[in-house]
Amino acid sequence: MKETKNITMPKLSPSMEEAVLVAWAKEPQEQVQAGDVLFEVETDKVVCEIEATEDGVLERLCFEEGDPIKPGQTVAVLRA
């Protein structure tokens, strides 16, 4: 069985309680490479691109556009 890895929401500032997932840049089952933008989040007037840190296939997207996400929550699952 191939290894999976949870992609979690980073805490972008000490005061950040949640961020809104504003756009997915990838689709489920899409092949991604380290450095590819996976999704964008908005918090405190900042729009931030979150990039993949390793190669793999996006097995599952756990949130929809418009959803609030707390730091540490799993946003997507990547299969190596």
Place this chain on the structure above:
Amino acid sequence: MKNKIIYIDSNSLDPYFNFGLEYYLTGEKTFDEATVLLFWRTYPTLMVGKYQNTLEEINQEYAAKKNIALVRRMSGGGTIYTDLGGWQYGFITKNEGQEIEFQEYTDPIISALKELGLEAEFNGRNDLLIAGRKFSGTAQYMHNGFTVHHGSLLYSTDFGEMERSTKVSGYKIASKGIKSVRDRVTNIADHLKQPVSSQAFKACMVRHIMGHHGETYQLSQKDIGAIRKIAEEKFQDRENLYGKNPKCNLTRTGHFQGGTMKVCLNIEKGKITEAGIYGDFFGTLDKTLLEERLVGCDYQREEIRTVLANLQVNEKLHGIHMEEIVQMLV
């Protein structure tokens, strides 16, 4: 923020060019060891946040009538109105970590204003205040490993135009979009002891922020060509201006001489995707046909007017003029 500042004068009043320049400096032309400073202004422009619902934020009809430009920023936050009485500053820096930092970019602004005898403060919500009133809002985006921090400075902006162009009149939009909150605002020029021209203000701010070790970079013709391309393809594109609107449901009811008409529209990416027409009005108009024709139209007066004219609404409805329907809808 790096120790070294490189100032680039955009020499342009075009909001699309200036936002194109910012974006250009995060990708095609980058300065890794310095922070780039921009300081520019534009002709009257509404700047909406990257994921805002444009239709909900602006008075589309007024903006069109007064030729106010519309541009979508790459950053978050709310809609702002700016004109030649305002300045936009920007810092572009290669990221060292992933953490969001605002104050290191607003501190140089506060410090520069001090030189002009002004006491400004950061309110912790990304705004700058003088005497408790906001004169600067800030926002950021992170792209390609760079942070773009930009802020507006109200110097002598026309607040009447600001209010009129951002006011949404009449109708109610039930939407998932995030509304911007308008704080009480003030112009910097009103707080200066001696009158200072807008250009002299800019020169003072730029000189102070650059410090002793700052450098300037002159845009080449090649740079300008590439920036214009970004401006056109990314910032002037209609899909980008209206296409990121969240799904938005709009219901309008009009009470006319010939009866009441209620129209429900579903608008996605600025286009009508569903339409329902109800009411107690009289005539021979085929309601289903009108609903069908509205689907696919841009949510704009001109297109809706054309649909109504083609269906001869004036001849087929009693006591309701098509212009009344257009006015009700948009």
